[in-house]
Each structure stands twice: as C-alpha cells, then as structure tokens.
Amino acid sequence: TAAAIELITPPVQIQYTKHLINGQFVDAASGKTFPTYDPRTGEVIAHVAEGDAEDINRAVAAARKAFDEGPWPKMSAYERSRILLRFADLVEKHSEELAALETWNNGKPYEQAAHAELPMLARLFYYYAGWADKIHGLTVPADGPYHVQTLHEPIGVAGQIIPWNFPLLMFAWKVGPALACGNTIVLKTAEQTPLTALYVAKLFQEAGLPPGVLNIVSGYGPTAGAALASHMDVDKIAFTGSTDTGKIILELAAKSNLKPVTLELGGKSPFIICEDADIDKAVELAHFALFFNQGQCCCAGSRTFVHERVYDEFLEKAKARALKRTVGDPFKKGVEQGPQIDSEQFQKPTVFSNVQDDMLIAQDEIFGPVQSILKFKELDEVVRRANSTRYGLAAGVFTRSVDTANTLTRALRAGTVWVNCFDVFDAAIPFGGYKMSGIGREKGIYSLHNYLQVKAVVTPLKNA
Numbered sequence: 250t251a252a253a254i255e256l257i258t259p260p261v262q263i264q265y266t267k268h269l270i271n272g273q274f275v276d277a278a279s280g281k282t283f284p285t286y287d288p289r290t291g292e293v294i295a296h297v298a299e300g301d302a303e304d305i306n307r308a309v310a311a312a313r314k315a316f317d318e319g320p321w322p323k324m325s326a327y328e329r330s331r332i333l334l335r336f337a338d339l340v341e342k343h344s345e346e347l348a349a350l351e352t353w354n355n356g357k358p359y360e361q362a363a364h365a366e367l368p369m370l371a372r373l374f375y376y377y378a379g380w381a382d383k384i385h386g387l388t389v390p391a392d393g394p395y396h397v398q399t400l401h402e403p404i405g406v407a408g409q410i411i412p413w414n415f416p417l418l419m420f421a422w423k424v425g426p427a428l429a430c431g432n433t434i435v436l437k438t439a440e441q442t443p444l445t446a447l448y449v450a451k452l453f454q455e456a457g458l459p460p461g462v463l464n465i466v467s468g469y470g471p472t473a474g475a476a477l478a479s480h481m482d483v484d485k486i487a488f489t490g491s492t493d494t495g496k497i498i499l500e501l502a503a504k505s506n507l508k509p510v511t512l513e514l515g516g517k518s519p520f521i522i523c524e525d526a527d528i529d530k531a532v533e534l535a536h537f538a539l540f541f542n543q544g545q546c547c548c549a550g551s552r553t554f555v556h557e558r559v560y561d562e563f564l565e566k567a568k569a570r571a572l573k574r575t576v577g578d579p580f581k582k583g584v585e586q587g588p589q590i591d592s593e594q595f596q597k598p599t600v601f602s603n604v605q606d607d608m609l610i611a612q613d614e615i616f617g618p619v620q621s622i623l624k625f626k627e628l629d630e631v632v633r634r635a636n637s638t639r640y641g642l643a644a645g646v647f648t649r650s651v652d653t654a655n656t657l658t659r660a661l662r663a664g665t666v667w668v669n670c671f672d673v674f675d676a677a678i679p680f681g682g683y684k685m686s687g688i689g690r691e692k693g694i695y696s697l698h699n700y701l702q703v704k705a706v707v708t709p710l711k712n713a
C-alpha cells in the first residue's frame with residue numbers, strides 16, 4: 250500500500266500557483282482555487298487559481314493584444330529564435346527542480362523525468378528555435394503576366410489544451426511550434442498537473458518573452474477548457490487528451506468561429522512479435538512499450554500480438570518481467586513505476602494472456618499498466634486484427650526480416666510504426682494519429698503547418 254512506501258521529500262518548492270496573464274501572476278477572477286495533489290499519498294500540495302470563462306476572456310484579450318499590436322509577430326524571426334534558445338538554456342539550468350516538481354505532481358519516476366523528459370523538453374525548444382528564422386513562402390510560377398508569392402504568416406491567438414501524463418512535454422509540443430511561427434498563446438493545463446507549466450512560463454519571461462505572448466490558465470475542462478475552445482477571438486485550437494473530449498473540442502470549434510483544430514487522442518496500439526524475433530529483446534521492448542509512464546501513454550503498446558510458435562515462451566518471460574518491475578516511491582533510485590495519477594493505485598502491473606480481439610480490454614483504451622497478449626499465425630491475419638480498432642496512433646513491429654518489416658509498416662494504419670524499437674521520440678519526428686486517434690501531426694516540420702496561414706499575393710507584371 251502507499252503507506253508502506255518510504256516517502257522522500259521532493260527537493261523543490263512550489264512557487265507559482267496563479268494564472269499567468271499578460272506577464273503577471275494573477276488570482277482567478279472568481280477568487281476560487283482548487284487543490285492539486287501528490288499522487289504518492291493523495292495529499293494536497295497546493296491550491297491553484299481555478300480559471301473559468303472570465304479568466305479565459307482575460308487571457309485571450311492579452312494574447313490578442315500581443316498578437317495584433319506586437320511585439321511578438323512583428324519582432325524579427327531571429328530575435329524570436331534567440332528567446333527560444335535562451336528559454337531552452339534556462340530549462341537545462343533548472344532541470345532538476347523541474348523534474349522534481351513534475352514527479353511530485355504527476356507521480357512518474359524522477360529518473361525518467363530528470364534523465365529523459367527534461368533533456369527532451371530543452372531539445373524541443375532548441376529544435377523550434379532553429380525553425381523560427383527558417384519559415385518562408387514560395388514564389389509561384391502562375392500562368393499569365395503575374396508575380397505570385399506566398400507569405401507564411403502566423404495564425405494568431407492559439408488556444409492549447411493539454412493532458413496530465415506528460416505535462417512538460419505536452420507543453421513543449423504545443424508551445425514550441427506556435428511560438429516559432431510567431432503566434433501568441435493561451436494554454437490550459439490539465440487540472441491534475443497545473444504546476445510545472447507555470448514554472449516554465451516564468452522561465453520564458455526570464456528569457457525575454459514579452460507579456461501576453463504566453464498566457465497560462467489553470468482549471469477544469471468543461472469550464473476553462475470549453476471556454477477556450479469556443480472563444481470567438483481564438484484563431485486555432487490544439488488539444489491532446491481523450492477521444493471523447495476531442496469530439497467535444499471539434500464541436501465547440503465548429504459551433505463558434507470554425508477555428509482549425511488539431512487533435513492528438515487515444516490509442517490501442519498493436520505491438521507485433523514475429524516468429525523470427527529475438528524473444529528476450531522482444532519481451533523487454535514489449536514490456537517497455539506498455540508499462541512506460543505507468544501505462545499512461547496514448548501510444549502504449551497495449552495489444553501485444555505474438556506469433557503462435559513463440560507465444561508460450563514469450564508469455565512466460567513477459568509475466569516474469571512484469572513481476573520483476575520495481576514499483577515504489579518515484580523519487581527513489583531504480584524505481585520503474587510510481588503511483589497512477591489518481592488514488593487508484595496498482596501495486597502490481599498486470600498481464601492478460603489469451604485475449605480475444607473483441608474483448609473490451611482489446612478494444613478500449615485503459616491508460617494503465619495492463620498488457621493484453623494475443624496469439625496470431627499469419628501476417629495477413631495479424632494486419633487485419635491489428636487494424637481492427639477505431640484508433641490508429643502507433644504500432645510496433647518486431648522481426649529480423651526486412652520483407653516482413655516492410656510488409657507490416659505499409660499495411661498498418663497508424664501514425665507511427667516503430668520497427669524493433671518503441672517510444673522513440675525526437676523533436677524532428679512527427680507524431681499523430683490515423684482514424685479516431687486524431688487530426689494533424691505534432692513535432693517536426695509538420696507541426697509548423699498547424700500554426701501558419703498561407704497568403705497568396707498576386708501582382709500584375711508591368712509591360713508584360
């Protein structure tokens with residue numbers, strides 16, 4: 250039980266709990282706050298300003314002004330790039346406190362936050378700093394005597410709504426491309442994890458980001474989130490979370506001002522282990538694919554398909570690996586798994602064998618440490634079964650054969666296919682879903698399209 254875990258005091262103080270609007274930390278308009286917790290114990294660690302429609306109005310007004318009157322979109326792209334670089338430097342400088350705060354509020358292992366996620370956070374901003382001054386349009390060879398060019402302009406005020414499973418990385422995936430393209434932002438954090446975004450927003454100010462360019466509102470989805478998605482002065486909305494909420498966001502956007510929407514939603518990703526795979530490696534990777542971050546990944550490899558010839562061996566080893574998993578206080582060295590985000594805490598990860606395709610655990614996203622293992626015989630069959638879900642976020646393929654890998658990567662309907670690896674994230678690699686896993690791509694060059702308008706400028710040529 251949680252009480253049996255020896256608790257370690259996080260080496261960080263909570264400094265920022267108010268909304269950041271127009272460069273100032275401010276109370277909610279209503280004066281309300283809501284509690285945020287340490288998932289290790291369920292203890293309240295801070296009371297945070299609770300935003301609603303009025304706070305969203307204020308934040309959008311600040312972002313609107315910073316966009317329409319400048320200085321952000323009017324600043325030179327090089328200056329914007331420099332601010333992003335300075336911010337990434339500050340993230341590196343403060344990475345230990347940030348990792349501690351992330352673990353404290355989310356429950357993920359500190360070692361994972363400090364050694365994988367914080368370096369990735371800085372890396373994403375170094376990457377987007379590189380794009381800021383390399384965004385430009387085309388000269389277009391149109392028929393007739395015209396000079397035609399395209400201008401790639403920022404969209405305006407971007408509304409962004411993020412989940413609790415990777416609070417800082419989701420912040421980076423959203424904020425990085427939006428700022429690089431010259432937009433201003435109102436971001437609503439998840440109600441479970443409001444703390445780290447406020448901390449890094451403060452670092453952005455130190456880096457020289459002008460007031461009003463990045464506004465952060467804490468609060469709940471149906472109030473603050475819905476107000477943002479339906480705001481008439483927000484020019485674009487980007488959302489990561491559940492498929493059900495994604496549908497609501499799309500509807501709110503459509504019913505208000507038809508703002509374009511990007512969605513990164515749920516998954517039920519297949520992980521396919523072929524008969525020629527190195528079984529020990531496959532066991533380790535399949536385990537990682539599912540259990541990473543307490544199973545709380547939208548792309549978790551939650552349907553493990555194993556070829557019938559290696560099924561028994563795989564199953565035995567997968568069970569042994571799950572039992573060996575070190576569950577405990579996420580601040581402790583060597584702990585692979587901390588508490589789930591909410592009070593419902595699992596002491597042992599779970600593995601289900603002999604799962605059938607139509608069982609609920611093979612169809613619904615669980616978002617927890619539950620691995621379903623399914624048996625297959627033929628490649629055609631496993632492709633059909635792997636694709637028979639409403640989701641299409643990611644897939645894993647484990648084989649030594651190039652032919653098998655090529656066949657599967659082309660046949661799987663998913664936004665990412667990892668071959669002989671899983672959960673490889675990189676600032677330059679696009680991420681997003683087919684089918685009900687989402688709309689659009691984040692990261693990489695593709696993410697820029699979400700935050701740019703294309704303007705065609707047509708001028709007759711003199712004396713032509």
Ligand code: ADP
Pocket residue numbers: 410411412413437438439440468469470471472473474475476478489490491492494495497498
């Ligand atoms: P999860 O199951 O991962 O918590 P949600 O989709 O419920 O996924 O939450 C992801 C984000 O969406 C959070 O910031 C949450 O506050 C927000 N959210 C939830 N419901 C709504 C809604 N009706 N309108 C706008 N945002 C919402």
